[in-house]
Amino acid sequence: MENHRPDGLDFDIIRQLREDGRRPAKTIALALGITEATVTARINALSEASVMRVMAQRNVAHLRTRLFCFIRVWIRDRAAQAVANDIAAFAGAGSVMLMMGSPEIHVTALVEDNDGLLALLQDHIAQVKGVARLDASVTLKAYKYRYDVVSLSPALSLGEPQGDPLDDAIIHQLQLDGRISNREIGRVLDVSASTIRERVNRMLASKQIHIGAVCDYRRIGFEVAAVAYLQVDPRLIKQALVHLMAHKEIGQVSAISGAANLYVIFAARSLEHLFDIVRLKLETVPGVIETSVSLVTQTVKHRADLISLVETPG
Template sequence: MENHRPDGLDFDIIRQLREDGRRPAKTIALALGITEATVTSRINALSEANVMRVMAQRNVAHLKTRLFCFIRVWIRGRSAQDVATDIAAVAGAGSVMLMMGSPEIHITALVEDNDGLLALLQEHIAQVEGVARLDACVTLKAYKYRYDVVVLSSALSLGEPQGDPLDDAIIHQLQLDGRISNREIGRVLDVSASTIRERVNRMLTNRQIHIGAVCDYRKIGFEIAAMAYLQVEPARIKQALKHLMERKEIGQVSAISGSSNIYVILAARSLEDLFSMVRLTLETTPGVIESTVSLVTQSIKHRADLISLVESPD
């Protein structure tokens, strides 16, 4: 199962589950003209091979800690692996990635406000042995957020409780298995199935959560993940954002604070593919002055449970 490579039918099923992770197998079977047993067996095979996982993701807009920040870390006198592992244990440090070259570590953090960011930087990350320099920027607005391609490995983190104990408990069950029945959640939590149904429906209707299929990018044909910081002429930022949002190869586009005013995430099938993206997409961005691209070499921690519901995945 580890080497399971999804085929065309697998991707058809994944597309159905991206839209609605709790869509019944019978409904999917009717839509695709196959048997219900085939749908069930395919979903099980994709899950067992860690290609796909159906899970609940929280919409950041409904959290009290809703300030997305990107932090770049330069290190000295200690291995990047050890420094990143220590940073991953810090509350507030969400995704922690080892990067090729310098800076050696990239962090996506979620904090409540500017004071929270300052505390995270000064009182926690800066105190980790080996951290020599930090550079942080704040996400001003997320324009595109591809939330169905993630890292499904031991680096996956499901985050902390956010408020209502029962909602948190339900979401946790749905993060472990987005297709678990209301009856089974109720049995685990000792709550009626009707209460679970009402809570889940409310959270979906209010866009507090999304339940859908997420895929490990490495298992669906992508070999390289990269991040880019773009410095764009202020007067042409809107044009630049539109240009980047239209490119399917780009998974995330955010306006950020600092000298670089746009942040993007890319996934490529090869180095040649990445080179083409940089030359044909990033370097042709209207008003671009400078672009800095860094390759992800390893995920130490990855918060796949947090999303910005600004765009439905393709």
């Protein structure tokens, strides 16, 4: 199971679950012309092999903490792994990645406001032993956000409660297993299934949450992940965004503050493929002045439960 590679039928099932993670196996079977038992067996195999996980994800637009920022961290006189572990302990650090080269650590942070960002930078990350320098960029707008392809590693974090206690409890159950029945959630929480159904439907309709299949990028054919900071001529930003969002390998595109005004995260099937993406898709961005690319070597923490609903996965 550990080395399971999805085939065409697996991807057909994943596409069904991306649209609706709670779609019944019988409905999927009818759509694909296969048996319900086959669908159930395939879903179980994909989950056991950590290829796919069906889970609830929160839309950050509905949270108190909705200010996204990216923080690059330079290290001195201490192992980057130890520094990253310390940073990962902070609630505001949504993802913490070890990078090849310098800066050694990349953090995606989610805070409530500018004061929260200042506190995270000055009072927390800057105080970690071994941190020599920080550089932070605030996300001005997310234009593309592929929330169905992530790092499904032991570092996966499901975050903290955000609002209504019952909603939070329901979401937590759906993060552990997005296909759990309303009846089972009700049994665990000692609440009626009809109440669970009403709550889940309300949160889905208001786009507070999305429930769907989330795949590990390494298990579906991508071996390398990287982040890029692009400095683009402000007069050509719109053309640059159109260019970047057209490429399926690029999972996230955000306008950010600072000299580099665009942030990109992408995945590649190999180092050769990565070089092609950089040369043919990033360095050809209209108006690009400078491109800085860093490879992810390890994900120390990842908040796969937080998404920006700005794009329907394709």
